Amino acid sequence: MAVIEVEELEKQYKSGFFGPTIHALKGVSLHVEAGEIFGLLGPNGAGKTTLIKILLGIVSKTRGKATMLGEPAGSRRSRVRVGYLPEHHRIPHHLTGNTALEYYGCLSGMSVRAIHEKREALLETVGLRGRGQDRVNTYSKGMLQRLGLAQAMLHDPDLIILDEPTDGVDPVGRSAIRRVLKQIKDQGKTIFLNSHLLQEVELVSDRVAILDRGEVKLIAGVQDLTSDQKTYQLSVVGARDKITSALEGRELSQWQPGGENVHSFCIGVEDDGAVDYVVDQLRKAGVSIRAMSARKTSLEDAFIDIVEEAEVQRAAKETTNGKKTPSK
Amino acid sequence: MRPYLAIIKDSFREAFASYVLWATLVVITLFLLVLLPIHFDVDQATEFRDGEISNWDRLLTDLRDAAEGGDESPGGHIWSMLTEDQQKLVDDYLDGNSGDEPGPPGGRRMRQQRRFLGGLNKLLGNAELYDEAAFADVEVSEEILHAVRNSKDGSDELKAAQRELIAATFPRSFDLFSDGAVYVGYLIWKHDSPLPVAPSELNGLIRSGLAISVSLIFGWGGILVSILVTSNIIPRTFEPGEIVLLLSKPISRPLLFVSRFIGGCAFTFVNVAYLLVGLWLIAGMRFGIWNHRLLLGIPVYVFLFAVYFSVSAFIGLRFRNAIIAVGFTIVFSFFLWALSFTKGIFDQVVLAPIRITTIVPAGDEVLVTNSSKETLIWQQQNWKPVFNESGQQGPQFQRRILFADSHFHPQYDAGNDRIVAMKPGTGWSSNDVIAGTRASNWERTELGRTPDSILALFVDGKGRVICVGMSGIYDFVPPDPEEQKNLEILEAASGGFWKPPSRTGTKSLHAEGFARVRREDSIAMNPATSALSIYRGGTLTNYPQLEDGTYGAGETVALQHANTESDARQAVVAAGNTVLVGYEDGIVELVGGESREFDTLEGDTIKSSETSSNGRFVAFLTHEGRVWLFDCEAKQPLSIRIPAQGNVSAIAFRGENELLIADRYTRVRAIDVEDGHVLEQFAPSDSMIMKAYFWVVKPLHLVLPKPSELNTVVTTLMTEKESEVLTAGQQADANLQQERISVDTWTPVWTSLAFTLFMIGLSCWYISSRDF
């Protein structure tokens, strides 16, 4: 069963009465299966938080379909079995670790007694043992993030949604949080993770989606992206149409012209035998090979590729439109 | 329910975590501790107080006269005990000399009184003041005599007893407040002269003292502090980092806001509850006054706060900024205050004085009088003043208060084509009747003077002006020619400086044994038969007019409602072809035959009655502005739609079946009694000031909350005061017809509640329809 189902989801923010409309999501579709850790990757402003907020009913969707745990997203029922750690969250300063858990637990519908029973162990899990009595305004950023995580886990939800969980947390803290996530996954829960930090996602997720400017660029298993495919970069001399006809049926990417009849491109191959085949085919067509190097495709490459490609496309579009690229 | 309780609980937690709450609680504690040592002690009164001598001239005259008869009389004995200085003081006082009293003559008598009182008080401790023989005839209780004889010289018992003795000696000149005296003290200190209240008044004094101090503390300062302290609750809750987490929980947004709102009232609740419970305990344990109504202040003040908080919360929600919320709320409260003030000015100074209180159809013209006792006539689409006293002075609103109790009773006398009325004075009644004829453009002249205070005035079927006074029924007759001549000679001799009091004489029309009419009684005349009906506190007497124009001996009719309902004693009688009595509790009783009661007026207080010229229709008007019509032929109430029902300020019949109705201060409309059709309208176009009132001030005042009125409500609740007061002459025997100012307790509560709910609703709508 899909825990999260999103179909052609669109969101337009209207800022102010006469302000511009921001198209934050432009038809996003994705499915998250039960028991997996799903990572949503994308640069800042991609629309990741917006997607989560629509799922939780914090903002309304403009078009499309979204369900969570079998209920329409945004309905009160759909939120019962969900734990959420928002980005930049703030816990009121008059609370302590213990009272904060009590407060948020009650808001999730738990009884005070049940909260008291679970509280100690949970604080221990997230690494806040012995700090429950302290006011949250004495907590560091990392501790607040762990308390937030504890709050999201408190009512034993089936789905945990984390928005930039390691943002502003030191490396030690990060690995601690990763450990907790693995624990949660081992309990058979589903985790939906948002991040603009690739490594975080790469290290814990089962599957990832890359979101850029409101559009899903890729959805794949982390395994596929990191090991199954190999890419070689070739630098050759010969006409481009000769090259493409010689390698008919293979995907060529990242064409870069390097002077008179000199080309550089990338090609994905399954195994070493395929490399020989490619070389043979090129030689047969009279194309001479100048250089050839293997590239390991990691998630990072994929991410940068996709994002850069989109950047280039946009720049091109804007120059043809005669507009200036806004400097950031 | 659990999540919302958690939110409210969190508000308390937050309140207790803030230093401000502890600071205010400390301030309240200090205040209560300061109050704690106050004590009131009730002792025997051992001296006379200012104001206990009700008639100085009589006392001192009696005293000096008694002295002339030697010291065998009690007065003579007292005189002999006075020092020479004191005796001289009495002489100076009575002869109007300044004596050895220095200072300006203005307050001289007052100072002389004080000195005499001081001397008299000294004498009270003197055992020789009592002389067995001299005081033999003075009536005092055995107890006092015993105390006077046996108490030690200078003791408090002696002083208290001799005080009573002297007062009993001159019963007409003394008016002792009570035999106790109240002293205020703090810790071990005790004020050495008593408070100017009797012990029996102490309870009420403490109650209103508490109510007033509470309303001062909370009505103004406390609310402001609460608004300041709570202003950040909503903006903070709706900060992006916090609200997103709250909204992700399975709770409803409106209820989240409402819970936060209720929680925001926690701060005020804790403070108000602490102060009021503290005061309640102090009043109960220290003074034995367990005034549970004091505790009513808790919900009411929290409500008063909620009114402001609903504004502050909405602004805080909209702008997510506490400073804007506070600023706006303060500006808003000033606006409310200014609006309330403006409305008060409009009501009291501009509008109340011009409200039509009587309508006098005069042939084909219409005259009206307003509450400042001005007479106006409808000409050229406007009300023009006529029939007014020349050189009438003072602003209208002042005249309204001044003449509030005076009767005017303008009537049209068709036979002479003139208007007659009682001359309004500053008292409640008058002996003078004035008239103005159409021929002389309604100019006011004196018609005559009755031998008695007039209570009602009518023009009867014979065209005579009939006055009903306290002691009888009178008619005016042309003056005795002899006397008239003498008076004219006198007037001429004085060079026109002296005017004869009256140029007409009066004739009594009542029969032997006419029972006295008091001013709280009600009198009506049947215009068709000229018979009079008088309601005297529970009994109704009908006086038929005889052939010769005099009135026969009354025939007393039993009344049902007046006998069964002892708290509905006051009533207004209406004399149509059947007589009806409208009671102060809104019940109308049909008198004669099988008597019947109608209670369609739902507890309104009946104010006045009118009868159509043929006696067929009777109308009652209530203080609440409602009209009740009755058809004496069908013996049934008329169920026509009365325009402006609930706002009617005056009614009158014109002819047989036209009813004139005044509303909206200056508008008069004539309606057909049979079908309620509006036949004619006399309404001047609104002046700018009226437009401003009707289109701006009044609607705004209606929909916006009324915190200052609410504050009054609390004080009223806590002191158990009557909710209705009369104007200047507020007296137990006031007539039902007198103008009343009603303090409306519940309207401000309802409208403020509606406003608050509206603001909360607006906030709920806002948060439901927003992306966060």
Ligand SMILES: Nc1ncnc2c1ncn2[C@@H]1O[C@H](COP(=O)(O)OP(=O)(O)O)[C@@H](O)[C@H]1O
């Ligand atoms: N409440 C909002 N009103 C208007 N625009 C918004 C709002 N929230 C986000 N946006 C815009 O929508 C886009 C996506 O934002 P967001 O979902 O926060 O991206 P991410 O979480 O991937 O960084 C951004 O351009 C952002 O400026």
Ligand SMILES: [Mg+2]
């Ligand atoms: Mg984000």
